[in-house]
Amino acid sequence: QGQLVESGGGVVQPGRSLRLSCAASGFTFSSYGIHWVRQPPGKGLEWVAVISYDGSNNYYADSVKGRFTISRDNSKNTLWLQMNSLRAEDTAVYYCTHFGSWGQGTRVTVSS
Amino acid sequence: DVVMTQSPLSLPVTLGQPASISCRSSQSLVHSDGNTYLDWFQQRPGQSPRRLIYKVSTRDSGVPDRFSGSGSGTDFTLKISRVEAEDVGVYYCMQGTHSWTFGQGTKVELK
Helix, strand or coil: CCEEEEECCEEECCCCCEEEEEEEECCCHHHCCEEEEEECCCCCCEEEEEECCCCCCEEECCCCCCCEEEEEECCCCEEEEEECCCCHHHCEEEEEECCCCECCCEEEEECC | CCCEEEECCEEEECCCCCEEEEEEECCCCECCCCCECEEEEEECCCCCCEEEEECCCEECCCCCCCEEEEEECCEEEEEECCCCHHHCEEEEEEECCCCCEECCCEEEEEC
16 A cells, blocks of 8 residues: 655644645555545544646645645655645644555644 | 534444444435445544545455445445454544545544
């Protein structure tokens, strides 16, 4: 199923931007659609976005549409999530996943 | 949007006894391709989620056979035939037929 490693999380002020990365290994990255899923502190899982195997299609949850952008580079086995206009409610651990494999997550805290 | 409703939200279990979690969707999860995209995930305390079951009833590699999934249409069930201590955690159903949506989670803990 491979390995996924997220990075780029941190503490950011409301309204600012952050870019998360996800490095993949151990599987044919270019064959999989990859998702971002987040988990607010003490709460359940929320699907955020998906990008198709070749990057030609992407879809977003209504809660992030217009603010977040998912992208990938199959030559680098890397996925990104550009997060703009961040809000307090975006505070969560963000996972990249193809559902058969999950990363360890990266924590994003939006606070002034 | 499809709403996934799990019950119960808290499930006290006894070691060696069976356990069952229900998941209901607000609309049919049968895809136009004929598949039903309903998965089950386990999240142990402090860990990332792990998929147990996909497409209603297919166990992922390495998942013990005490876990089984069943159901159709809008009603689905995850069963643990004999609960072991390592099964403690939160279990989520997720549909992938109409975009993707998770249930609220069911916390399984020992009595």
